[in-house]
Amino acid sequence: MTSTAIEFNAVLKTFRDGEKPAVDRVDLAIEAGTTTALIGPSGCGKTTSLKMINRLVEPTSGEILIDGRAIRDMPVLQLRRSLGYVIQHVGLFPHMTIARNIAVVPQLLGWDRKRITERVDALLDLVGLDPDEYRQRRPSQLSGGQQQRVGVARALAADPPILLMDEPFGALDPITRANLQREITDIQRKLRKTIVIVTHDMDEAVKLADRIVVMEHGRVVQTAPPADLLLRPATPFVASLLGEDRIIKLLQTTPVERLSELGAEVEAQSPTIGLEASMHHALTVFLQTGAAQLSVENAKGVSVGALRREVMFEFASSEQRNASCA
Numbered sequence: 001m002t003s004t005a006i007e008f009n010a011v012l013k014t015f016r017d018g019e020k021p022a023v024d025r026v027d028l029a030i031e032a033g034t035t036t037a038l039i040g041p042s043g044c045g046k047t048t049s050l051k052m053i054n055r056l057v058e059p060t061s062g063e064i065l066i067d068g069r070a071i072r073d074m075p076v077l078q079l080r081r082s083l084g085y086v087i088q089h090v091g092l093f094p095h096m097t098i099a100r101n102i103a104v105v106p107q108l109l110g111w112d113r114k115r116i117t118e119r120v121d122a123l124l125d126l127v128g129l130d131p132d133e134y135r136q137r138r139p140s141q142l143s144g145g146q147q148q149r150v151g152v153a154r155a156l157a158a159d160p161p162i163l164l165m166d167e168p169f170g171a172l173d174p175i176t177r178a179n180l181q182r183e184i185t186d187i188q189r190k191l192r193k194t195i196v197i198v199t200h201d202m203d204e205a206v207k208l209a210d211r212i213v214v215m216e217h218g219r220v221v222q223t224a225p226p227a228d229l230l231l232r233p234a235t236p237f238v239a240s241l242l243g244e245d246r247i248i249k250l251l252q253t254t255p256v257e258r259l260s261e262l263g264a265e266v267e268a269q270s271p272t273i274g275l276e277a278s279m280h281h282a283l284t285v286f287l288q289t290g291a292a293q294l295s296v297e298n299a300k301g302v303s304v305g306a307l308r309r310e311v312m313f314e315f316a317s318s319e320q321r322n323a324s325c326a
């Protein structure tokens, strides 16, 4: 069963009278335990939307609910304890050790020293930093990517059900970024948080999110799971964000199972592919082997059907046509 963790009802934010709203009547329902990516150009209202969830910014009108309760009526401290927040540009306290940075919220909550120490070490482990090596350092003695990991650890410290992340991997090299993305996916698999992540990067959104919310000029222009967004961008603007390699991304998000002919005969000696693999992986196998069909196997390695090369090409080319009419 799913339940709505965060809801925006006609949320509007105008910073100054007479100016165009930064966030313009946004409606949004975010399911518990899912990852939602907010994406759009600079200045479209992503950070403002996120800040309204933890009341760093108050809406001009409309309301935001968490677990069905209007946050306007909640004590701010209680609200913020249920939210982990990774701010844009990290924002670690420079004069404090890594351990103390991570422990900020547990300390506010009055945890005892032993519990805090254990928690800090567990979190450093979780984000892939050796506690013995990093616990006593200062932020300036860490690389940018390591600091961003600490930012994520700090947000997770009090085990909040909701995690808000504002460009947590901005300005990182592609390899570090990919590593951190993988860690977030792992963390999400283990902990099942409700995550809202702001990003500029469509690849990141496609990789991490269950749903992508595309914003433009303060408005939501499309909300959809990555595969649907790739298949049917609602406007030319969304299509342009998806980029030239939309088809590749589509193949990455389409499981082999979707295009397989289950129960179909397979030629002996056909290369194999897992049901759960992506069509992008299948494309690689087709290219490497030159085969016309693959034997599709279930998790036990038993052949359950066939994947034909033409089916993949038809799928990709029909999607290409859809894109050009969009």
Ligand SMILES: Nc1ncnc2c1ncn2[C@@H]1O[C@H](COP(=O)(O)OP(=O)(O)OP(=O)(O)O)[C@@H](O)[C@H]1O
Binding pocket: 015, 016, 022, 040, 041, 042, 043, 044, 045, 046, 047, 048, 049, 088, 200
């Ligand atoms: N405190 C503020 N006072 C006045 N205007 C603001 C304030 N904060 C944001 N804005 C304006 O609101 C709009 C949305 O800003 P916001 O920070 O939400 O954008 P963003 O989508 O996060 O952009 P970026 O990708 O550059 O971080 C912008 O036009 C910005 O100038």
Ligand SMILES: [Mg+2]
Binding pocket: 046, 047, 048, 088, 166
């Ligand atoms: Mg921002």
